[in-house]
Amino acid sequence: MSEGQRLNKNTLAKQNRKLVIAPYLFILPNLLIFGTFIVFPSLLGLYYSFHVYDGLNPMKFNGLDNYIKIIGDREFWSTIGRTGIYAAIVVPLIYAAALGIALLLAREIRMRGFFRAVFYWPTMISYIIVGLTWKWIFGDSFGILNHLLTVVGVEPVGFLTSSFWANTAVIIATVWSRAGFFMVIFIAGLQAIPTDYYEAARLDGATGIKVFRYITLPLLKPTSLLVVMLTLIDAFKAFPLMFALTGGGPGKDTTYIVQYIYEIGFNRQELGLASAMSVILFILIGGFSALQFRLSKGGAT
């Protein structure tokens, strides 16, 4: 090998090394944040779940006791059930609302950008603000809705004091605050469908509903799956919105699993038990994610 060739090889090796290191350096900041704020606290939570810990005094190892206690905790399971019912109602509603809006706003209509912004805007507001805003609407004595009812001579309704109405209020607020986000995903999905399919269908004389049923819906399957899974995971993590809107009430009628864990951890000061509940919730949500990954054939949505 000549001197020149060797030099050239060295420079190439150096450049290759840089190319190998560079991508890691790019993801390092994210990795650092992910590790500090997600991985480390998660592992710490897992560690706490095997202890009796009130957050202040020294923790005591108690093996699987927290998990055994959860198995016998009727309240925990009924909260899971309540969360499941909430998810079963909210997921199809968000799906239908997001898809409906996306179908309307994917077309060339006047002021399309404005309408898209209007529907997207609520997703940018924090859940606490969403909850408080809807509280002003549904509030029993000071709510706008009851004020309007009184003006037209109708008796005020206890929107936040009856189980049915409080759940309805929570569901309306959830759909309002989330549909816009999934609308964007659906619009992207709709735009990815080649126009030739539609043209071919129209040439064959297919009507609007048939086009939707046989072309749009099947081709949106990966997007639909993603939306359903994300809304399902969201529903199981729901907390701040109802905390601000109903406080989990009346009674515990809108107390879903995360709020229950919060109450056990911070009000009853049983952080070990709350951590064990979080681990169970993590497994549940992890299960949904695995299912989504599987159904979408390895994440290729």
Place this chain on the structure above:
Amino acid sequence: MTKRTTFKLITSMVLVMLLIVLTACGNSGTNANPKQTTLDFLWFSDGKEGEVIKEIIKEYEQTNTKVKINLIEVGFKDIQTKLKTMLSGGKPPALSRVTDTGSFANQAVDLTPYVDNADQFEDQFIDSLKPYYVINDKLVAAPMDVTANGLIYNKTLFDKAGVKVPTSPDQVWTWDEYTAALKEVMDKGGARYGMVWDVTPHRWSTLLYQNGGSILTEDGTAAAINSEAGIRSMEQFKQLHQEGIMPESVWLGGENPNNLFRSGTVATHWAGNWMISNYKDITDFEWGVTYMPKGTQRSSVPGGKFLMAFKGSGYEQEAAEFIEYLTSKEVNSKYNQESLFMSPRKDSSVLNYEFGKEMFEIFADELKNSSPLAANDWSRQTIISKISTDLKNNIVEVLSDKATPQEALDRTAKLINEAIGSQ
């Protein structure tokens, strides 16, 4: 861009990120001036006491030039979480204003060696407060103000209905007379509701004590809430809702009772004495304080706000000195008088308030005529703080017909006994 500059750019980006993370994790409370000591003081305000304490701090700093007090203000609802985060994160504040002394007793500085004479120090304050701040023979806190539950009423609505309120302790209503009066104010005075009651088990327990009940037995070794008096209190509370005397929106819908009273549509508000300062600015109607009705006996529920210094802050000595200053007769009287609070000091029971002096006298009379079991229950903070939310939830279960009073109270009793067992 050459590869070298790209590399430099990435390296500097990473370094900046590292710096941000490290700064965020580091101790931000480090003092720039080594000669001056900065004490972090965690604080919440119900009324105007935040303004008053700032003035007092300013005066303290003028005479103690080496000490600087850094007042960290948070909402009342957040103070518990904030304090826990600071303590468990290993960065305790030098001191804090607390209501729940039991939860933090192990982290508190025992003030005994810092005060000249612990017995003399404790002797300055109302005796019933002692269990709140002397825990396991340690002086873990010092009282700043004492509170009482009482009855605030809308004078304008009562006058309109022509209903008189008791003006002296011997005219105190029975519960039947009280509810009859409320119905009259609703009928003739146009009040939408007869009463609102703060959504806290502390305020609810007033009724329990008036009926001769208690949360715990006298020696604190077992639950007593599911007694006959407890059940009667629960039934009575439910009936007040069923008859429309109380709105469901407060206990069931989480509506703020202060706002309802302020709207001028509610005849009475069962609240604490701190509401005097809160309602001071009401101009739409006249309001006042009257005596609470009696069941088998009269009773209010005492409470208080305390000052606590924390171990490991590095400024235990300075914090203890500042606590002594704040609880001294002169400073404590100024604080309570200007904040419209009641002093926990025996020698400052009569303060020269610029507003509502006669109202404070009624609150003080309620305290004097309280069941001793009320202070006994609420001073056992290590137990009470663990079951408080469950008690509230169980009251709501009764109101929303999901449990009978007996079921709800038996459930609460079970949790109380568990909490006692885990001590």
